[in-house]
Amino acid sequence: MKNLKFLISAIVLFLSVSTYGQTIVHKKKVKIQDSLIVNGNIKTTGTLNGASANFTSSLNVGENTSTGVMHVTVGNGRTDNGYSYIDLVGDATYTDYGLRIIRGNSGANTDTSIIHRGTGNFIVQSTDAGNVVLSTNNTERMRIDNAGNVGIGTTNSSEKFEVGGNVKSSGTILSETNNVQTITGTTSSATIGANINVVVVDTSVNCTLTIATNTNIASIKVINVGTGTVSFTATSGVFINNILDGSVLTTEFSGTLTKTATGALTTWILSY
Numbered sequence: 001m002k003n004l005k006f007l008i009s010a011i012v013l014f015l016s017v018s019t020y021g022q023t024i025v026h027k028k029k030v031k032i033q034d035s036l037i038v039n040g041n042i043k044t045t046g047t048l049n050g051a052s053a054n055f056t057s058s059l060n061v062g063e064n065t066s067t068g069v070m071h072v073t074v075g076n077g078r079t080d081n082g083y084s085y086i087d088l089v090g091d092a093t094y095t096d097y098g099l100r101i102i103r104g105n106s107g108a109n110t111d112t113s114i115i116h117r118g119t120g121n122f123i124v125q126s127t128d129a130g131n132v133v134l135s136t137n138n139t140e141r142m143r144i145d146n147a148g149n150v151g152i153g154t155t156n157s158s159e160k161f162e163v164g165g166n167v168k169s170s171g172t173i174l175s176e177t178n179n180v181q182t183i184t185g186t187t188s189s190a191t192i193g194a195n196i197n198v199v200v201v202d203t204s205v206n207c208t209l210t211i212a213t214n215t216n217i218a219s220i221k222v223i224n225v226g227t228g229t230v231s232f233t234a235t236s237g238v239f240i241n242n243i244l245d246g247s248v249l250t251t252e253f254s255g256t257l258t259k260t261a262t263g264a265l266t267t268w269i270l271s272y
Contacts, residue, residue, distance in 0.1 A: 074086065075103070081105045081106065081107055081110075082105050083102060083103065083104065083105045084102070084103045085100055085101060085102035085103065086100070086101045086102075087099070087100050088100075091118075093118075094117050094118065097115075097117070098116075098117050098118060099114070099115065099116055099117070100113070100114070100115040101113075101114055101115075102115065126146070129146040130146065131143055131144065131145045131146055132144040140155060141153070143155055143157070145157060148160065149161075149162065150162070151163075151164070152164065152165070153165045178197055178198045179193070179195050179196050179197055179198065180196070180198045180199075180200060181193055181196040181198070181199050181200070182199075182200045182202065183199065183200070183201045183202070183203060183207060183209075184202045184203060184226075185203060185204070186203065186204060186205045187203055187205075187207055188203075188205050188206060188207055188208065189207065189208045189209075189210070190207065190208075190209055190210070191209075191210045191211075191212055192209055192210065192211050192212055192220060193212060194212045196220065197220055197221065198220070198221045198223070199220060199221070199222045199223065200223045200225065201222065201223065201224045201225070201226055201228075201230050202225045202226045203226040203227075203228045204226060204227050204228060205228045206228040206229045206230075206231070207226070207228055207229075207230055207231070208230075208231040208232075208233055209222070209230060209231065209232050209233070210232075210233045211232075
């Protein structure tokens with residue numbers, strides 16, 4: 001019994017006077033005034049505070065704990081602005097970081113960034129059947145569901161890409177395979193076919209186009225390369241909403257709209 005007490009006293013004395021790492025033991029607490037270097041694991045059910053700590057193995061937070069909140073906080077108790085970040089190093093090239101999650105230093109409304117380095121893929125992956133959701137202002141804006149459908153403004157996309165709202169494009173929206181209808185010669189009138197999404201008019205006379213009533217194309221690109229004018233006559237039940245040629249109609253179009261060819265390539269996109 002005396003030997004055991006002597007051994008315990010010797011250990012406590014060694015820890016309390018050790019200058020390597022400036023370790024102080026007092027009332028069941030260990031205070032590190034320099035750095036903590038661990039060649040193994042650390043397990044704690046309380047709080048680990050310190051200026052710096054290096055681990056050559058693992059750090060487990062809340063291991064074998066079934067209840068309660070477990071978290072890691074970077075920058076706890078700040079009294080002024082400053083960067084907070086977590087760096088991951090997985091190679092010998094980017095030795096400072098290969099992936100960085102960083103919060104800026106310009107106040108409450110600063111930027112937050114996830115930075116990936118190298119030419120490898122930056123993968124956002126849902127391994128199981130969970131959806132990938134992007135939100136702004138605490139409101140969902142875009143979703144990739146577990147079937148691969150992408151929805152903007154909708155949470156239940158039924159197609160590979162679905163938008164719950166208006167779509168504006170400065171270019172041309174084309175299908176994978178364009179169904180082209182060409183009108184040439186002295187043709188003065190023609191009906192755009194039900195499955196046509198590109199019409200090329202190359203006539204020497206004025207030509208009036210009519211949209212088929214059974215069309216299932218959401219937009220039609222009309223290209224006039226001829227010397228005559230092109231007119232559009234809406235068929236009953238088909239209304240042209242806008243014409244993307246530098247102007248936009250504010251009301252539904254149901255009459256005849258005439259465009260005069262200038263000899264140069266003239267393009268209109270009819271959406272309805």
